Amino acid sequence: MREFFKLSAVIIIIMLLTPAVFAETKGGIPESLINDLTHSALEGTDKTMADIVANKSIKDIALNRQRYIAHDSYVNHKIKTGDITNQKSSGRCWMFAGFNVLRPAVIKKYNLKKFEFSQNYLFFWDKMEKTNKFLQYMIDFADRPLDDRELQIVIDGPIGDGGWWTYFTDLIEKYGLVPKEIMPETQNSSATGMMNSLVSMKIKQYGMELRALARDGASESDLKAKKEEMLSDVYRMLAINLGPPPTEFTWRYEADDSTGIVTHPDTFTPVSFYKEAIDVDLNDYVALFNYPGKDYFENYSLRLSRNMYDRPNFTVVNVPIDSMRLYALKSVLDSTPVWFACDVGKENYGKDGIMALDIYNYEDIYNTAFDLPKEDLIQLGIITSNHAMTFIGVDTADGEAAKWLVENSWGDERGDKGKWYMYNDWFDRYMFGVIIHKDYLSKDILKIAKQKPLELPPWDPMYALNRLKGK
Numbered sequence: 001m002r003e004f005f006k007l008s009a010v011i012i013i014i015m016l017l018t019p020a021v022f023a024e025t026k027g028g029i030p031e032s033l034i035n036d037l038t039h040s041a042l043e044g045t046d047k048t049m050a051d052i053v054a055n056k057s058i059k060d061i062a063l064n065r066q067r068y069i070a071h072d073s074y075v076n077h078k079i080k081t082g083d084i085t086n087q088k089s090s091g092r093c094w095m096f097a098g099f100n101v102l103r104p105a106v107i108k109k110y111n112l113k114k115f116e117f118s119q120n121y122l123f124f125w126d127k128m129e130k131t132n133k134f135l136q137y138m139i140d141f142a143d144r145p146l147d148d149r150e151l152q153i154v155i156d157g158p159i160g161d162g163g164w165w166t167y168f169t170d171l172i173e174k175y176g177l178v179p180k181e182i183m184p185e186t187q188n189s190s191a192t193g194m195m196n197s198l199v200s201m202k203i204k205q206y207g208m209e210l211r212a213l214a215r216d217g218a219s220e221s222d223l224k225a226k227k228e229e230m231l232s233d234v235y236r237m238l239a240i241n242l243g244p245p246p247t248e249f250t251w252r253y254e255a256d257d258s259t260g261i262v263t264h265p266d267t268f269t270p271v272s273f274y275k276e277a278i279d280v281d282l283n284d285y286v287a288l289f290n291y292p293g294k295d296y297f298e299n300y301s302l303r304l305s306r307n308m309y310d311r312p313n314f315t316v317v318n319v320p321i322d323s324m325r326l327y328a329l330k331s332v333l334d335s336t337p338v339w340f341a342c343d344v345g346k347e348n349y350g351k352d353g354i355m356a357l358d359i360y361n362y363e364d365i366y367n368t369a370f371d372l373p374k375e376d377l378i379q380l381g382i383i384t385s386n387h388a389m390t391f392i393g394v395d396t397a398d399g400e401a402a403k404w405l406v407e408n409s410w411g412d413e414r415g416d417k418g419k420w421y422m423y424n425d426w427f428d429r430y431m432f433g434v435i436i437h438k439d440y441l442s443k444d445i446l447k448i449a450k451q452k453p454l455e456l457p458p459w460d461p462m463y464a465l466n467r468l469k470g471k
Helices: 002-024 031-039 044-053 058-062 065-070 093-110 119-140 149-155 165-175 193-215 220-242 270-277 321-333 362-366 374-379 424-430 443-450 461-466
Strands: 249-251 266-268 285-289 298-302 314-318 338-342 387-397 400-407 419-423 431-437 454-456
Touching: 044 058, 044 362, 058 362, 093 119, 093 165, 093 338, 093 387, 119 149, 119 165, 119 193, 119 220, 165 270, 165 285, 193 220, 249 270, 266 270, 285 321, 285 443, 298 443, 298 461, 314 443, 321 338, 321 387, 321 400, 321 424, 321 431, 374 424, 374 461, 400 424, 419 424, 424 431
Parallel strands: 285 314, 298 454
Antiparallel strands: 249 266, 285 431, 298 314, 338 387, 338 431, 387 400, 400 419
8 A cells, every 4th residue: 555655646746747847848839939829919911811711712812813814725736636535533644644645646547536545454454463563572572571661662552543654655565455445434443442442452461361471481383373363363353343354356437537438347456456556666755854852864763663563663864844845845846745744733723724833822821932942842742743644735935835735634624625734834843754755855865764774762752753643
């Protein structure tokens, strides 16, 4: 009992001393400041702003009317494209943007009014390849603890919808392409959340099983056989959600001319259709990036940045933003669309599709400046690459780009009937990467792109810019 009273006394003393200890701790908000803040009142413009903001969306209030009025939708060079596509509730922007690069040439080649590839077909195989990559890494990294930094990145969202240009081209070269009508969208290709959740849970279960077998000394052949059995199960789950991918199909089309001639049906495999329809070597494109935190005119490789286990990691050439703009301009002026990645969530007015710096004037509302440089914005995670789209036009003045015409994949009810207008100040701040055909690049850039890249770990800020989850 005496020990109990001693312990109780100690607890009481600690409780009595605690406020004093906290009060003396450095770094906290002092009580004097709290009193000053809570007894101060908003005055003048701040009070007026508080009344307005309490009843209205900040974006509605902050719309910069002068910048809005200065906008026009004129573009003096446009590339003929098909209808606006819609990725709906999925993160397949990288794939839609990739197809939007290829579609104009197909429409021109076959004299079509419109044409669309099956995103669902390529999406199916993307899920299969991501599953295989995840399961193989669980075998490869079996000797590492689960909290290993790289292994945690592998485990985080193993079959997410996001991707990159090389994901797109690697899939096409292996699996080919089919027209949209051959494998159309399903509910679960357009709204992927539940499918992803269930398949992800299943493959993580399988990954743990493979990890246990590998740690117990299973042979390479036994692990391979077990993994293939698991892949068969995932294929079945995907086929239920997305439909089974075709191995052969027939295709015919009607020419967009006065004759209205309908062709005889031809039989294709997905790979033979790809080789028939696409006249460009997909390996002839180069990824350019703008990240001020790394040396310019260097080639970088991003570890673990692929969707297919047996393909190389993604590589980028880091260049100044004006170089990126120059090469994009050359491509678009030659009627070749440009795939690009950006932070789409910043400073855009969706109603009219305006992407312009200061389209919202937040600084006047809060009477403070938001002026971090691009490098800091990236390193602090304030801006990141989260959406891919396509340049399909440019408005020039004195040979320079004034604004860019953008084809999005959010349907025709957003933006200006699905198209957007990007001004150069927005380009400079929120653009991260473009994919340019080698014909429009300098010899120096092409030489750098062929150099052995400097490998960056998957926690490097440049890796984050390339981990495009898609919106």
